[in-house]
Amino acid sequence: MNPWYLLYCKRSEQTRATVNLNRQGVDCYYPKVTVEKMKRGKRVQVEEPLFPCYMFVSFDLEKVSFTSVRSTRGVSDFVRFGAYPQEVAKELIFSMMSQEDNDDYREQLNDLPTEGDRCTIQSGQFEGFDAIYKEPDGDKRSIMLVTMMGKQVEVSVPNTSI
Missing domain, CATH: 2.30.30.30 (SH3 type barrels.)
Known part of the structure; x- marks a missing residue:
């Protein structure tokens, strides 16, 4: 099992980064959430990243280097704590993946308080x-x-x- 890392992507370029990273053999994941927004005066359901500009990636260090991932179009850099990219716990990633597909989790996100509550x-x-x-x-x-x-x-x- 390859370790997971957190990437910081350029604004609104997570999809582009995902396509380019997948071509290199990198597994990408960024959780999405459906939110209600106003577009042209109407309320519409829009799917957007749960963490804008951030993406989780996993790859084999013997096949793909940190430099090639960091130099991919749409990617800014790894999130670092010190000199090296920080690994993210696999359990956290798998937990988010399982909850994203869970309807109860989606309802919980949609049941946020409203302004003034x-x-x-x-x-x-x-x-x-x-x-x-x-x-x-x-x-x-x-x-x-x-x-x-x-x-x-x-x-x-x-x-x-x-």
């Missing part, structure tokens, strides 16, 4: 704080208005924390 953060450093949902951003994280020490502070927390 009051909620309580259930995990992370702000656990237990009351918050007001503001808006989702491109990374499917929620920007929350958290009441802390008498004033509101904007923080970004994962959707799984609300």
Whole structure:
């Protein structure tokens, strides 16, 4: 089993990068989610990447080099922690793959709060704080208005924390 790595792609070029990487024998995965958007004054269902500009890749290091992957059209670079690309746990990738095909998971993503809803953060450093949902951003994280020490502070927390 080949290790998985996280790539940072050029804006809106994940599909191009996937095509070019597949030609080199690289396995690519980027989870997608269906969201409702306004287009020409009408609400439409659109499928978009769950993590814009990011893609998970797996390849045989004896056949494909880091340099050739990094130099592929549509790819910016590997996400690194230090000098070398950081490996991503295989369990995380397989878990995302299995949940993406799960209808319950899709419903959970579509059941996000709407602007102005009051909620309580259930995990992370702000656990237990009351918050007001503001808006989702491109990374499917929620920007929350958290009441802390008498004033509101904007923080970004994962959707799984609300």
